[in-house]
Amino acid sequence: MGRIPYKLFVTFVMLGTSLAVASPQNLNMFNPVSPAATPIRDLFFLVFGVIGVIFLITEGALILSIFKFRSTGKETKEPPQMYGSNPIELAWTVVPVLIVFVLFLVTTRSIYSLDMQEPPEGALRVKATGHQWWWEFEYEDLGITTAGELHVPKGVPVFVELRSADVIHSFWVPRLAGKIDCIPNRENHMWFQADEIGTWYGQCAEFCGTQHAKMLIRVISEDKKDFDSWATNQLLPAVEVPTPMNGKDTFLSLACINCHTVQGVTHQGGFGPDLTHLMSRDTIASGAAENTPENLTKWLLNPNSIKDGCLMPNMMLTENQVASLVEFLTTLK
Numbered sequence: 001m002g003r004i005p006y007k008l009f010v011t012f013v014m015l016g017t018s019l020a021v022a023s024p025q026n027l028n029m030f031n032p033v034s035p036a037a038t039p040i041r042d043l044f045f046l047v048f049g050v051i052g053v054i055f056l057i058t059e060g061a062l063i064l065s066i067f068k069f070r071s072t073g074k075e076t077k078e079p080p081q082m083y084g085s086n087p088i089e090l091a092w093t094v095v096p097v098l099i100v101f102v103l104f105l106v107t108t109r110s111i112y113s114l115d116m117q118e119p120p121e122g123a124l125r126v127k128a129t130g131h132q133w134w135w136e137f138e139y140e141d142l143g144i145t146t147a148g149e150l151h152v153p154k155g156v157p158v159f160v161e162l163r164s165a166d167v168i169h170s171f172w173v174p175r176l177a178g179k180i181d182c183i184p185n186r187e188n189h190m191w192f193q194a195d196e197i198g199t200w201y202g203q204c205a206e207f208c209g210t211q212h213a214k215m216l217i218r219v220i221s222e223d224k225k226d227f228d229s230w231a232t233n234q235l236l237p238a239v240e241v242p243t244p245m246n247g248k249d250t251f252l253s254l255a256c257i258n259c260h261t262v263q264g265v266t267h268q269g270g271f272g273p274d275l276t277h278l279m280s281r282d283t284i285a286s287g288a289a290e291n292t293p294e295n296l297t298k299w300l301l302n303p304n305s306i307k308d309g310c311l312m313p314n315m316m317l318t319e320n321q322v323a324s325l326v327e328f329l330t331t332l333k
């Protein structure tokens with residue numbers, strides 16, 4: 001009887017440890033770098049410890065009984081039967097109630113300590129919108145719109161307003177904060193503060209359609225100085241670089257402009273990601289592929305080859321058109 005729970009327990013612990021130790025993508029929630037993630041980790045360990053002790057006591061008693069009171073096959077009559085014991089029944093009612101009550105109080109305290117209704121003094125405000133299947137980040141105070149990659153200054157609280165453009169998504173960067181859903185026609189919010197410089201990976205945590213798995217988030221925390229220079233560059237309109245194949249004219253002549261904005265060139269499209277500073281991003285398609293001319297070419301020839309089912313249609317472009325577009329896109333530094 002005790003074997004299956006025991007195996008489950010061992011599998012769980014092994015899975016947890018391997019995730020914790022080998023997390024190449026920096027997804028380890030047990031190693032927070034933000035004061036918004038630390039209470040979640042602490043609460044997890046507390047609850048895990050309490051239930052672990054309960055598990056050991058109950059399983060211990062079970063296994064002990066199995067071996068100590070096992071039938072020898074020679075008994076001639078039933079062992080003495082016992083009905084009702086006030087002290088025992090009181091104990092196994094009161095003790096669990098107390099445990100549940102304590103866990104309830106600690107959990108409530110953690111939830112309240114993390115819930116922030118208004119941005120704190122000096123916070124950076126960001127509006128994050130989940131789309132099928134990419135993230136849009138707007139820094140309204142700074143006038144910046146970007147996609148897929150969220151730059152933040154180190155050590156500064158970031159207040160995130162979460163929305164959805166279509167279905168329910170969930171914003172989760174495990175080392176920075178807990179997960180909060182993005183719900184259509186509703187605004188949720190959360191906060192985090194990256195106390196170290198680095199790239200923190202995240203993932204849409206609510207199934208939202210075919211490409212849910214490729215709806216990645218990168219939070220890049222950097223020194224104030226680097227963040228400011230990134231922000232300054234983002235505020236510039238797209239660079240005007242005449243290219244041999246007239247890439248910009250190709251871009252303007254095709255349906256691209258119906259969905260994509262390039263500040264200074266065209267600003268009617270809001271359905272797809274803003275491309276003004278496309279080349280300042282490490283990845284395309286919300287982390288699905290590295291941002292290289294080869295991948296851009298592959299993407300434009302057939303977006304489905306990188307992200308099956310994605311909402312950017314295959315525009316049936318010729319190889320020349322694609323080459324010309326890539327030439328233009330790679331000037332968008």
Ligand code: CUA
Pocket residue numbers: 130131133168169170204205206207208209211212213215
């Ligand atoms: Cu968006 Cu899952």
